[in-house]
Amino acid sequence: MNSFISDWYYLSIRNIKQIWRPLMALIPSLFIPLFFFLVNSTSFSAFSQVKGFPHVSYRQFIAPVAIFTAIFFSSGNAGIELVQDISNGYLKKLMIMPIHRLTIVLGRLTEVAVLAVFQGTVVLIPLMMIGVRINTGILGVIAMFTMLILFAMAWSCIGMITALRTQNARLVQSLFILVFPFLYMTTSQAPKNLLPGWFAVVATLNPVTSIIEGVRALVLDGWGNPAILQGFITAIVLFTVMVGFTVSSFRRALK
Amino acid sequence: MSQPHQIIQVRNLAKTYPGGTEAVRGVSFEVREGEFFGFLGPNGAGKSTTINMLVNLVKRTSGSIVIDGMDLEHNGSEIYSRIGFAMQEIGLDETATAREMLQLHGRLYHMPTAKIDEQIAKLLKLVELEKVADRYASTYSGGMRRRLDLALSLIHEPRVLFLDEPTQGLDPHARQLIWNHLRDLNRQGMTIFLTTHFMDEAEQLCERIAIMDRGQIVTQGTVPELLAQHSAKNLEEVFLKTTGSTIAEEEVNFNAPDPYARRRR
Numbered sequence: 001m002n003s004f005i006s007d008w009y010y011l012s013i014r015n016i017k018q019i020w021r022p023l024m025a026l027i028p029s030l031f032i033p034l035f036f037f038l039v040n041s042t043s044f045s046a047f048s049q050v051k052g053f054p055h056v057s058y059r060q061f062i063a064p065v066a067i068f069t070a071i072f073f074s075s076g077n078a079g080i081e082l083v084q085d086i087s088n089g090y091l092k093k094l095m096i097m098p099i100h101r102l103t104i105v106l107g108r109l110t111e112v113a114v115l116a117v118f119q120g121t122v123v124l125i126p127l128m129m130i131g132v133r134i135n136t137g138i139l140g141v142i143a144m145f146t147m148l149i150l151f152a153m154a155w156s157c158i159g160m161i162t163a164l165r166t167q168n169a170r171l172v173q174s175l176f177i178l179v180f181p182f183l184y185m186t187t188s189q190a191p192k193n194l195l196p197g198w199f200a201v202v203a204t205l206n207p208v209t210s211i212i213e214g215v216r217a218l219v220l221d222g223w224g225n226p227a228i229l230q231g232f233i234t235a236i237v238l239f240t241v242m243v244g245f246t247v248s249s250f251r252r253a254l255k
Numbered sequence: 256m257s258q259p260h261q262i263i264q265v266r267n268l269a270k271t272y273p274g275g276t277e278a279v280r281g282v283s284f285e286v287r288e289g290e291f292f293g294f295l296g297p298n299g300a301g302k303s304t305t306i307n308m309l310v311n312l313v314k315r316t317s318g319s320i321v322i323d324g325m326d327l328e329h330n331g332s333e334i335y336s337r338i339g340f341a342m343q344e345i346g347l348d349e350t351a352t353a354r355e356m357l358q359l360h361g362r363l364y365h366m367p368t369a370k371i372d373e374q375i376a377k378l379l380k381l382v383e384l385e386k387v388a389d390r391y392a393s394t395y396s397g398g399m400r401r402r403l404d405l406a407l408s409l410i411h412e413p414r415v416l417f418l419d420e421p422t423q424g425l426d427p428h429a430r431q432l433i434w435n436h437l438r439d440l441n442r443q444g445m446t447i448f449l450t451t452h453f454m455d456e457a458e459q460l461c462e463r464i465a466i467m468d469r470g471q472i473v474t475q476g477t478v479p480e481l482l483a484q485h486s487a488k489n490l491e492e493v494f495l496k497t498t499g500s501t502i503a504e505e506e507v508n509f510n511a512p513d514p515y516a517r518r519r520r
Contacts, residue, residue, distance in 0.1 A: 003365055010362040014351070021350040021391075089346030093407070096310050097363045098335040 007099040011107030029074045037066035063132040064215040065188045070119040075152040078108045079159015083172045109153045116152040140218040150235035157242035164249040182208045210234035260288040268318035278304040280470040291441045293461030294450040301470040302450040339408035343419040349393040364411035378406040398429030415446045454491045468498035
């Protein structure tokens with residue numbers, strides 16, 4: 001095996017093992033998105049009767065958000081694990097090995113991708129069991145996961161950049177609260193045409209809206225919906241920019 | 256008769272941190288192949304900065320470092336496969352077992368699987384961690400963590416082993432155990448570069464010693480040479496005569512991130 005690939009592979013395996021160590025740390029992030037889904041879909045079910053709401057049940061409408069939330073919640077782990085490696089000195093050990101240093105970042109991104117697939121699947125299966133259908137079929141599921149993985153990797157970079165630049169574990173952990181404004185200042189709970197004017201503007205500017213609308217289009221509509229392409233473009237741009245910043249921060253941290 | 260091979264050659268090594276602190280000021284020394292070399296100095300003398308520059312974890316401001324005939328500037332990766340480093344801060348993956356960590360390190364040094372297995376068995380026995388090899392590192396005592404760290408730095412059979420305060424915080428039994436391992440490794444031909452501020456450790460283990468103070472080497476030689484040169488009874492006396500640092504003079508690492516800097520301005 002090429003040494004770059006083998007370094008990437010072994011570092012990814014090490015990081016993936018960290019996902020369930022300890023197992024108890026993984027469980028809440030698996031079930032909280034389902035909890036939110038059950039509470040919101042029950043409490044606001046009558047909202048689907050409001051004029052201007054799409055012709056779907058509220059449960060169908062927010063089902064894509066549940067999948068997105070599961071992935072969003074867990075994508076901060078990479079930054080927390082990286083700051084732990086920095087503070088306990090383990091990163092230094094990796095730095096003085098004859099490995100390609102870029103694989104340290106790639107190994108973390110691979111962990112994020114694996115966790116995203118796992119978390120997304122854990123939420124998707126119960127949703128399908130209660131009647132949620134993906135209109136674009138199996139290809140739509142693959143497209144949805146691809147978009148979400150790109151977004152999760154981009155979002156995980158915020159934690160990794162903060163870890164590399166500040167080496168402060170508390171600061172990296174506190175970044176979790178950023179999930180809430182970015183998740184709720186979107187069309188996650190209501191369509192844009194029903195949002196108040198200022199809120200609609202904020203939601204339009206929030207890149208998370210494009211991802212949620214892209215996933216929602218794959219679940220509720222069909223391939224013809226332009227929101228799918230827009231979601232992919234947003235995910236790719238965010239991924240490219242954020243990974244670029246992470247690699248640059250990583251190089252700076254070595255100086 | 257051929258000259259002994261100088262496995263570490265350091266010339267005019269200097270490090271000035273942003274902010275102007277001169278942690279290391281023009282240090283030069285050589286270490287022979289197979290030698291046990293000690294680097295002594297009070298806290299803040301620049302020992303850790305020097306050893307971190309030797310393994311490329313801290314970028315030097317000026318000077319040259321040649322390890323096993325190769326310039327560190329241009330042959331980092333090649334040199335990394337020939338050196339091991341046990342840091343002052345024991346860098347372990349708390350979520351992994353000793354065996355998993357040794358396996359990962361073997362893989363990252365691109366060793367064949369059979370060789371990795373052979374090394375793991377040998378090293379676990381050497382550092383007496385065979386019985387706890389499959390337990391998470393987070394459950395280990397301080398002494399066990401140090402021993403595992405030593406084993407990790409030896410997995411690829413390095414030619415030069417760098418040790419930064421390897422017995423700090425250990426009880427006398429654990430300290431003695433580490434000393435015995437280091438003596439054995441050195442007898443087998445490994446070059447060892449040790450920084451310490453324990454006089455007895457340097458006296459017991461090292462063939463040659465350099466004493467550093469305020470970023471410079473103030474004296475170097477074998478223990479008998481140092482005693483004669485400074486008319487001293489023991490190494491501690493040499494140390495006290497050649498260094499005058501007080502705790503108040505300990506250096507601040509200005510390279511470290513300071514999250515409170517803005518608030519203080």
